[in-house]
Amino acid sequence: MLDEDGHFGESVAARYDESSAEMFAPDAVEPAVDVLAELAGAGRALELGVGTGRLALPLSRRGVGIHGIDLSRAMTDRLRAKPGGDAIGVTIGDFATTRVPGSFSVAYLVFNTLMNLTTQDAQVDCFRNAAAHLGPGGCFVVEVMVPDLRRLPPGQNTVPFHVGSTRLGFDTYDVATQSMSSHHVEVEGGRGSFRSIPFRYVWPAELDLMARLAGMRLRERWDGWTRQPFTSESRQHVSVWEKPGG
Structure with missing residues (x-):
């Protein structure tokens, strides 16, 4: 896992929102929040790699209880400094292995952040960690590129x-x-x-196998947050895996 001093320390955190401005635009944020709020329902949401709160803050404003895990104190300090940031619980740690108390209806990992885990073992651990946090019928959502x-x-x-x-x-x-x-x-x-x-790219079918190893099954796969069909021409996907028992 990337450490905060190496790739997401103060120099990156200070410019992150500006450098990723297109991902903070309403047309990028609102469809993702719609999907995640629907999956959370009356339950809580867990964001792996919560960063500066791009999705956590608007989800919290929708009334969804949010907890985030992130390795970078510099990034989460930005989250806490924003209006509403104090309503979001944050745990500092590697999101592939760090556990937090309680059960969640949805866990999510977006904006290619899964690829920050640079080994297959770490990515498998991430799926297992997400599943361990989910209640029966809970969902793990990943947004990631298709290798180009x-x-x-x-x-x-x-x-x-x-x-x-x-x-x-x-x-x-x-x-x-x-x-x-x-x-x-x-x-x-x-x-x-x-x-x-550094990153490790990963194929959709490989992710499905990781989900199976963690006891989850694919429920949905779309080209993006507006739920367009995933096709052989898709350059990214949003995938939803479900934990049995709901």
């Missing part, structure tokens, strides 16, 4: 995702290990900076 390997011609392992006058971003892939890294180059005031973040 079709953009890799033979002999190439790099795909750009942003090319601008002051910022360059590109991903590198190792298809043998399913490891990848996102690299960010920025130029500001005539000075350059470089940041690299």
